[in-house]
Amino acid sequence: MPSKLASLRLCQNNGEIDSDSQYMQAPAIAATPFSQKLQAPFLKHHISVLQINLGKICNLACTHCHVEASPYRTEELTPEICQQLIEVIDRFPQIRTVDLTGGAPEMLHGFRQLVETARAKGKEAIVRSNLTIYFERGYEDIPEFFAKHQVRVVASLPCYLEDNVDKMRGKGVFDRSIQALQWLNRLGYGSQPELILDLVYNPQLPTSSKFSLAPNQQGLETAYKKHLQENFGIVFNSLFTITNLPIGRSKFHLRHSKLEDEYSQFLESNFNSATLDRLMCRNQLSVDYQGNIYDCDFNQMENLPARSPDGEILTISKILEIGTLDIIQQIQTADYCYGCTAGSGSSCGGALL
Numbered sequence: 001m002p003s004k005l006a007s008l009r010l011c012q013n014n015g016e017i018d019s020d021s022q023y024m025q026a027p028a029i030a031a032t033p034f035s036q037k038l039q040a041p042f043l044k045h046h047i048s049v050l051q052i053n054l055g056k057i058c059n060l061a062c063t064h065c066h067v068e069a070s071p072y073r074t075e076e077l078t079p080e081i082c083q084q085l086i087e088v089i090d091r092f093p094q095i096r097t098v099d100l101t102g103g104a105p106e107m108l109h110g111f112r113q114l115v116e117t118a119r120a121k122g123k124e125a126i127v128r129s130n131l132t133i134y135f136e137r138g139y140e141d142i143p144e145f146f147a148k149h150q151v152r153v154v155a156s157l158p159c160y161l162e163d164n165v166d167k168m169r170g171k172g173v174f175d176r177s178i179q180a181l182q183w184l185n186r187l188g189y190g191s192q193p194e195l196i197l198d199l200v201y202n203p204q205l206p207t208s209s210k211f212s213l214a215p216n217q218q219g220l221e222t223a224y225k226k227h228l229q230e231n232f233g234i235v236f237n238s239l240f241t242i243t244n245l246p247i248g249r250s251k252f253h254l255r256h257s258k259l260e261d262e263y264s265q266f267l268e269s270n271f272n273s274a275t276l277d278r279l280m281c282r283n284q285l286s287v288d289y290q291g292n293i294y295d296c297d298f299n300q301m302e303n304l305p306a307r308s309p310d311g312e313i314l315t316i317s318k319i320l321e322i323g324t325l326d327i328i329q330q331i332q333t334a335d336y337c338y339g340c341t342a343g344s345g346s347s348c349g350g351a352l353l
Contacts, residue, residue, distance in 0.1 A: 031264045034337045037271060042333060044295070047325040049284040051099040051348070052077075052085060053300060054108035056289075059136055062169045064158070064202050066248030066301050069103040076103070081291040082110035084316045086117045092325055093121075099284075099348065101128040101297065106142050108289075119149045126152045128200075128348075131180035132173055143180070147187040150194045154240070154348075155181070158202040160227045168204065181234045190235040197236045199224065200350075202244055205253045211266045213343040214241035217351040240350030243267075245339035247302055267338035275345030278352040281331050291316040295331045297348070298340075304332050 035042075055076030058069035077085075089098060098118035105111050105127055118125040127146065133139050146153055157177055159165050165174035181197070184190065189197040201224070203214055214220075221239035228234040244250045246263055254260040281296040285306070293314040294300040305313045309329045312318070319325060345352030 031261070031268045031335055031338070034333045034335050037268075037338075038276075038333075039273070042276070042331045044326070044328045044331055045282040046094065047283055047285055048094060049097045049099060049280070050085075050088065050095050051101065051284055051286045051297060052114065053286065053288050053297060054100060054102050054105045054111060054114075056103045057107050058102060058104040058130065059107065059133055060104070060130055060170055060173065062130075062156075062249070063253065064168055064205055064244055064250050066245060066250060066298065067101075067103060068248050068301075073103070075289055076108045077110045077289040079109065081289065081316065082113060084291060084320060085110070085114060085287065087320060088316060088325075089114070089117050089121060089123065091320075094325065095123055097124040097126060099126040099128070104130055104133045106133050106139055107136075112145065115145075115149055115151060119151075124152060125149065126154055129153055129155050130169075130177075131155050131157070132176040134180050134183065135176055143183050143187055146184075147189070147195060152196040152198070153184060153189060154198045154200060156202070157181075157199045157224075158204075160224050164204065168202070178232050178234070181228070181236070182232065185233070185235060190237060198238045198240060199236050201239055201241045205244060205250060206259060206263065207257060209259060209262050209266075211263060213270060214243050214346065214351070217241045217344065238350070240348075241346070242348070242350065243339045243342060243346035245298055245336045247298055247336050264335055264338065267342045268335075270342035271338055272341055272343060272345065272353070275341045275352045278345060278347070279340055280347040280349065281340075285319075285325060285328075287316055293319070295328070298336060299332055299334070302334060302336070304334055306332060 056067055056069045056073035057076055059071055061070035089095060098114060100111060100114060102108055115125045134142050158168050162174040184197055189195040201220060203212065217239060220241060224239050246254055246260055251260065254263050284296060286294040286297050286300050288300050293306045293316065295306050306328050308314055308327050340346050
């Protein structure tokens with residue numbers, strides 16, 4: 001494993017481990033199917049999180065995006081599915097968190113209605129924001145909307161250095177992200193206890209077989225806070241480190257670089273069974289813009305639907321019909337699940353251990 005010092009240098013070194021630590025080489029054996037790695041049935045827990053992917057429209061087209069979102073996509077939530085989701089939020093008090101993602105969720109149909117419904121029912125509302133959307137015409141009031149409804153903002157900032165961010169997300173994205181974070185800070189985000197601002201780190205996509213896991217989350221958070229405070233006066237609450245799974249644009253990149261199999265083997269070689277009980281798929285339903293249900297957002301992007309005990313594919317309308325969120329017994333898995341269970345683990349809330 002890399003040293004703590006090397007971990008803190010990952011952002012500066014474009015996502016690769018510094019020369020003062022060992023590279024982690026992938027083993028030259030085929031990856032074991034993830035289902036065979038488990039020692040017991042992989043069972044669902046009591047549902048408390050409803051994560052909704054509102055669609056694939058986005059003002060950015062990031063190189064690591066597992067959703068493959070872009071300004072050229074057209075998929076988004078329909079009014080019918082939006083109403084069904086509002087009914088689910090209203091009917092099931094066990095939902096503690098409504099987690100909205102995309103695309104850029106702020107651009108998509110139903111976003112404000114779902115936020116307002118969740119907050120009116122006393123639930124936490126999370127938005128996974130790319131930050132730059134606040135500067136697009138028609139979305140300039142988004143930060144104030146967030147503050148008014150005390151929305152928890154989880155914002156993508158895959159590095160604290162301009163060059164690395166712009167390589168992953170597009171020219172000028174770093175500057176706009178910094179301006180957006182300063183805007184949120186002026187509204188009280190990161191300092192007032194009810195206005196939570198979290199950042200997300202993704203490693204750079206590998207260009208060789210010298211792979212690395214996300215660095216130590218606590219150490220990297222310290223480095224982020226120091227750099228952003230000293231250089232831009234920015235404060236935030238927590239940093240989440242998230243592993244790049246071999247799906248979406250990350251998979252295409254790995255395949256193009258002829259690294260897909262090696263990367264999967266590398267993730268398996270770092271499998272940590274201690275992460276299993278804390279995985280986000282345990283207590284979450286992931287819903288797409290068509291109302292289909294999945295165990296997680298990654299399964300959603302790979303079209304691996306959640307199923308009832310009798311094998312029926314589930315939808316939001318089916319959930320409303322049967323009157324329970326807890327119909328799923330066994331979680332659907334695939335080999336990319338190694339990405340969530342490698343090292344300290346990875347989830348929409350960052351490291352697991």
